[in-house]
Amino acid sequence: MSDRENVSFEQAMEKLREYTEKIKSPETNLQDSIACYEEGMKYYKICSDILSDAKQKIETFEIR
Numbered sequence: 001m002s003d004r005e006n007v008s009f010e011q012a013m014e015k016l017r018e019y020t021e022k023i024k025s026p027e028t029n030l031q032d033s034i035a036c037y038e039e040g041m042k043y044y045k046i047c048s049d050i051l052s053d054a055k056q057k058i059e060t061f062e063i064r
Contacts, residue, residue, distance in 0.1 A: 012046040019043070 019040035023033050 007043075007046055009047060009050045012043045012050070016040055016043040016047065 019036040022028050022036045023040070028036070
């Protein structure tokens with residue numbers, strides 16, 4: 001996970017969806033839900049960082 005450059009936005013979103021579905025599942029216990037939440041937040045951060053980088057690039061192009 002620390003290698004953000006090795007995870008695409010689409011891959012991170014898919015992992016985020018997977019963790020979200022696991023948390024929603026009635027079969028998932030509290031401990032597993034917490035673990036899924038923590039992992040999901042890592043992928044949320046990756047998505048957020050990628051979007052922020054893209055926004056910054058777009059703004060840079062608009063300034064030129």
